[in-house]
Amino acid sequence: MPTTPKLIRGYEVVIGLENHVQLSTRSKIFSGSSTAFGAAPNTQASPVDLALPGTLPVLNRAAVERAIRFGLAVGAKVAPLSIFARKNYFYPDLPKGYQISQFEIPVVQGGAVEFFVGDVRHKVNLTRAHLEEDAGKSLHEDYHGQSGIDLNRAGTPLLEIVSEPDMRSGAEAAEYAKTLHALVMWLGICDGNMQEGSFRCDVNVSVRKPGEPFGTRREIKNLNSFRFLVDAVNYEVNWQIDEIEDGRKIQQATVLYNPDTGETRAMRSKEDSADYRYFPDPDLPPLVIGADWVERVKGEMPELPAVMATRFESADGLPAYDATMMTQSLPTARYYEAAKAAGAVPKLVANWVMGEISKRLNATGGEIDTAPVSPELLARLIARISDGTISNNAAKQVFEALWSGEASDVDAVIDAKGLKQVSDTGAIEAILDEVLAANQKSVDEYRAGKDKAFNALVGQAMKATKGKANPALVNELLKKKLG
Known part of the structure; x- marks a missing residue:
């Protein structure tokens, strides 16, 4: 777990996240309307969504099962009885004048998420996760100076996941959000599309001097990019410190982040729970989840990332960090296992996935399951490194x-580019004899105890073979010749 958090300008940063996860149901949480993205405005809004008189909500069982699945995945308590409440506020895109949510008794209680920042393992505790409906959307463009309301999203099922204020930097918050994002997609409860609003981040930020009580928090709303999350937190932290240093008090507020300017700005004063006048929804009975229902959902769940990472450590000998990186997403885990099944050494697969493959995917924004180099092709490349056919440097040329x-066959690239290593013992010994004869000074220095002289001799041998000699064989034969 992390050590003492790094201070920023003498202040400790305190961060908690609220993530709105759109559940992957075909219909809404309290009506039969479609949740498909991209339909024309107000074409997927039923009388229930429109809050027409006489309509009543009916809970979507599939949304509940997705909440149970998440609770089991994070080691939380799945409440045997939970309550739906009305969260009262007035906004044009909220037809009823209230949002159906959960307040006092949520469906998921507690739990934790573990992840790495660099090579340091972190753990963030969860407060709760509760079911609720989404609001509609206000449209401000192409309406000739007026605003429009699209109620297609009204009633879309959400699972709001609330963390404890356990994070101490923007980078840590981003890694937590990435891990949560990967987990909900792994479980199949959310498609994870941030641009379509399927996974949204609200970040609560405050600062304090070490040892002091929590400061006043400001909530940055609706961040849909991990990079924006880091940038928004960093700006907000410095803004709050500037305010405090100038003698002003932080006022609790909801703020928005503008990626064009890199700044946050206050949108409205932040409400407390009392301002929403929560009370149990009289149209919905308590949600009762029996032990048999939980057990059935548990039996249908995929192997969890943490369990799979432990298996990779014990069965494949991967370090804990590597195993965690191989289970960051289900496509990554499948790629790793496919390359391993094709005969590749597990540790070498992990090295390539974390190295060359990740570097290229990050540069292009691509996904590993559509990578140009398939796991089977990577396995053949690794086999040519393992059997001494090519060096690591040559392997990078083949990979490129x-x-x-440019090519689709490992051996064809090796032959075409002349990358095959020289592993003939007799040929290498002859070259070493010439190198030793021409570098007597280095020979004498090595025998006098200067290890750097050995590396110089290896370098000369590799130069003489234009880098094609098998380095391991060069080292082995050179040591024998030097006695």
């Missing part, structure tokens, strides 16, 4: 040719 589409 495969990734760019």
Whole structure:
């Protein structure tokens, strides 16, 4: 777990996240309307969504099962009885004048999420996760100076996941959000599309001097990018410190982040729970979840990332960090296992996935399940490194040719580029004899105890073979010749 958090300008940063996860149901949480994205405005809003008189909500069982699945995945308590409440506020895109949510008794209680920042393991505790309906959407463009209301999203099922204020930097908050994002997609409860609003982040930020009580928090709303999350937190932290240092008090508020300016700005004063006048929804009975229902959902769940990472550690010998990186997403885990099944050494697969493959995917924004180099192709490349056919440096050249589409066969690239290593013992010994004869000074220095001289001799041997000699064989034969 992390050590003492790094201070920023003498202040400790305190961060908690609220993530709105759109559940992957075909219909809304309290009506049969479609949740499909991209329909024309107000074409997926039923009388229930429109709050027409006489309509009553009916809970979507599939939404509940997705909440149970999440609770089991994070080690939380799935409440045997939970209550739906009315969260009262007035806004044009909220037809009823209230949002159906959960307040006092949520469906998921507690739990934790673990992740790495760099090579340091972190743990963030969860307060709760509760079911609720989404509001509609206000449209401000192309309406000739007026605003429109689209109620297609009204009633879309959400699971709001609330963390404890356990994070101490923007980078830590982003890694937590990435891990949560990967987990809900792994479980199949959310498609994770941030641009379509399927996974949204609200970040509560405050600062304090070490040892002091929590400061007043400001909530940055609706961040839909992990990079924006880091940038928004960093700006907000420095803004709050500036305010405090100038003698002003932080006022609790909801703020928005503008990625064009890199600044946050206050949108409205922040409400407390009392301002919403929560009370149990009289149209919905308590949600009762029996033990048999929980057990059935548990039996249908995929192997969890943490369980799979432990298996990779014990069965494949991967370090804890590598195992966690191989289970960051289900496509990554499948890629790793496919390469391993094709005969590749597990640790070498992990190295390539975390190295060359990740570097290229990050540069292009691509996904590993559509990578130009398939796991089977990577396995053949690793086999040629393992059997001494090519060096690591040559392997990178082969990989580049495969990734760019220049070629689709490992051995063909090796032959075409002349990358095969020289592993003939007699040939290497002859070259070493010439190198030793031409570098007597380095020979004498090595025998006098200067280890750097050995590396110099290896370098000369590799130079003489234009980098094609098998380095391990060069080292082994050189040591024998030097006695």
